[in-house]
Amino acid sequence: MTFGGIHMKKIVLSVLAIAIVAAGFLFFSKQQDEKKVVLGVSGQSAGMVKYVEKALNEKGYKLELSVAESTIASNEGLMDGSVDVNIMQHEAYMNQFNKDRQANLVKAGKPLFEQFIGVYSKKHQSLDELPDGAKVAIQNDASNTQRALRVLEQAGLIEVKKDIPKGETLTPLDVTSNPHNLEFVELGGGTLIESLNDVDIAVFCGLAAHKAGFKTEDALYKFKPNDLKANALILATKDGNQDKEAIKIIHDAFESKESAELVKEVSGGTWFPYTGD
Structure with a gap:
């Protein structure tokens, strides 16, 4: 009887140990997911994120790129949560997407780049x-x-x-x-x-x-746009995410001088810092 009790105790302790390890793993995985940021880009702009990734890493975040074939596909990712933020569109496009799809995408921060x-x-x-x-x-x-x-x-x-x-x-x-x-x-x-x-x-x-x-x-x-703001490239995200730390880090990193120089190089001078208010 004592042997059986000891045996059962060992089983219970083993199960508890496994449960604790599993819970710890799930907690760690959740923490890792919370520190991962998915940025939607086109194949053409994927090479512009070097200093964005550096800024995120310095704050403990890991950058993952979601390279989309179209802005619509990336925006659908914003809607379903598989993409956190993207840099693929101007505000007029985002507003039209919201209208057509009853979506709730918003601009995060001021516009970043004008485009030729x-x-x-x-x-x-x-x-x-x-x-x-x-x-x-x-x-x-x-x-x-x-x-x-x-x-x-x-x-x-x-x-x-x-x-x-x-x-x-x-x-x-x-x-x-x-x-x-x-x-x-x-x-x-x-x-x-x-x-x-x-x-x-x-x-x-x-x-x-x-x-x-x-x-x-x-x-x-x-083209010389009369409305710089409507035609400038923005960070877009789902409403409620625009004030998150990681998205602010991305925005600030894109505004940096070193990012501006990289973007100019990669784009052949067709993207340049926003000059509007």
Whole structure:
């Protein structure tokens, strides 16, 4: 009987020891997860995070990159919690995403970078060479379609409605003057570069152009946005996360001089520090 009691005691103690070890492991794993920060980036911007990672490591955080094929995919990661914060979009894009998806993404801190936007071509050396009925590739999501039309208007190729209802964005249907009878080809952002083999001109951001081998001086027209804030690149996150320490560290690190120099180098000068208020 005593032997059996001692045997049972040993079993109970062994079970308790295993439980304590398991609980400790789970606690450690939870702590590790809490110190891991997932930053959403594009394949083009993944090389810009060296000093962000350094700043996070100094505070005990581990940086993990989530390289997404599209901003939509990264934003879906923000919504489901698999991504903590991303740097892939301007505020106008985020606001449109929120509207379309009933999402609650917010900007963390002030805008970080302005980006070069231009009109590019493989067929023409100047906008003056455009033939009547020229094909123009523009991005097909609402905020970037509007921006592309603004670029073309500023370049003197078209005119668009001056007043649009609040909450709505410009579409090709809002073009009021099109003297060259331009034909608009709306495409996903990832296919704009490839479209240059088939269209006369395309409007896209300088980072994509840099990746494709273009230089900023190759642009037939360089956009000068009237609204710097709406067009500048931001850190986006799910509402409620914007004041977390790790996200503030990321924001401050991107604002540092050393990060600005790295971003300029990696982007070929197409991303540069935000100069607005």
